[in-house]
Amino acid sequence: MTPAGSLLTAHGLHKTYGATKALNGAEFSVHPGEVVAVMGPSGSGKSTLLHCLAGIVTPDEGDITYSGQNLATLSDAARSALRRSDFGFVFQFGQLVPELTCLENVALPLRLNGARRKAAEATARAWMERLEVDDLTGQRPGEVSGGQGQRVAVARALATSPRVLFADEPTGALDSLNGERVMEMLTEAARSTHAAVVLVTHEARVAAYSDREIIVRDGRSRDMERIA
Numbered sequence: 001m002t003p004a005g006s007l008l009t010a011h012g013l014h015k016t017y018g019a020t021k022a023l024n025g026a027e028f029s030v031h032p033g034e035v036v037a038v039m040g041p042s043g044s045g046k047s048t049l050l051h052c053l054a055g056i057v058t059p060d061e062g063d064i065t066y067s068g069q070n071l072a073t074l075s076d077a078a079r080s081a082l083r084r085s086d087f088g089f090v091f092q093f094g095q096l097v098p099e100l101t102c103l104e105n106v107a108l109p110l111r112l113n114g115a116r117r118k119a120a121e122a123t124a125r126a127w128m129e130r131l132e133v134d135d136l137t138g139q140r141p142g143e144v145s146g147g148q149g150q151r152v153a154v155a156r157a158l159a160t161s162p163r164v165l166f167a168d169e170p171t172g173a174l175d176s177l178n179g180e181r182v183m184e185m186l187t188e189a190a191r192s193t194h195a196a197v198v199l200v201t202h203e204a205r206v207a208a209y210s211d212r213e214i215i216v217r218d219g220r221s222r223d224m225e226r227i228a
């Protein structure tokens with residue numbers, strides 16, 4: 001069953017690694033423009049859920065539906081193409097290419113999608129302005145701070161106008177001030193482009209930027225409507 005108006009849903013997901021049951025009947029849904037935080041203790045299955053939703057990991061059982069398509073029915077090539085065209089990703093660290101400048105990093109997914117260099121760099125520059133890191137266009141990732149690097153990564157993830165932004169502990173390596181700055185900018189930018197956000201975090205302070213929280217425990221998920 002797909003909840004009405006949902007963009008991405010998962011039903012009855014199971015995933016086992018050897019003797020470890022990472023997912024044990026997890027459910028999920030997100031609407032366009034909605035920010036959903038996936039919370040829960042370490043090892044509870046949060047990242048596995050995100051990887052399944054993004055088509056990176058194939059669940060052993062269960063259905064994932066994105067925009068009316070069952071991900072399991074797509075070929076690997078079609079799933080990769082969907083990830084490039086419709087999904088954006090922000091991870092905890094290590095996602096920027098160290099040899100490229102920040103501008104080239106932000107322009108990279110646009111270039112991979114076939115945009116010409118000038119057009120890609122103009123879009124990249126606009127996103128860097130939005131994330132207030134446009135003074136770093138010529139720097140390499142090793143020359144910027146952790147918070148600046150994460151804002152560059154958010155600019156890169158949003159530059160292709162994804163319909164779903166997957167963020168796995170995007171502030172995990174930052175101090176609280178920088179973490180809040182990244183979260184404010186990430187959620188504001190995603191809401192203004194009507195992108196859905198799947199945000200994995202174990203920090204309540206970070207989850208507070210979401211519209212809804214899902215708690216994962218022992219591979220099962222539970223919806224927690226926030227009353228606020």
Ligand SMILES: Nc1ncnc2c1ncn2[C@@H]1O[C@H](COP(=O)(O)OP(=O)(O)OP(=O)(O)O)[C@@H](O)[C@H]1O
Nearest residue numbers: 017020021022041042043044045046047048049202
């Ligand atoms: N590729 C893998 N190979 C083997 N076991 C894995 C793999 N990925 C995850 N697991 C196991 O599955 C369980 C769930 O892992 P997962 O990374 O989804 O949890 P998590 O909630 O994201 O944890 P954390 O908050 O610590 O990042 C853990 O016991 C983990 O060790």
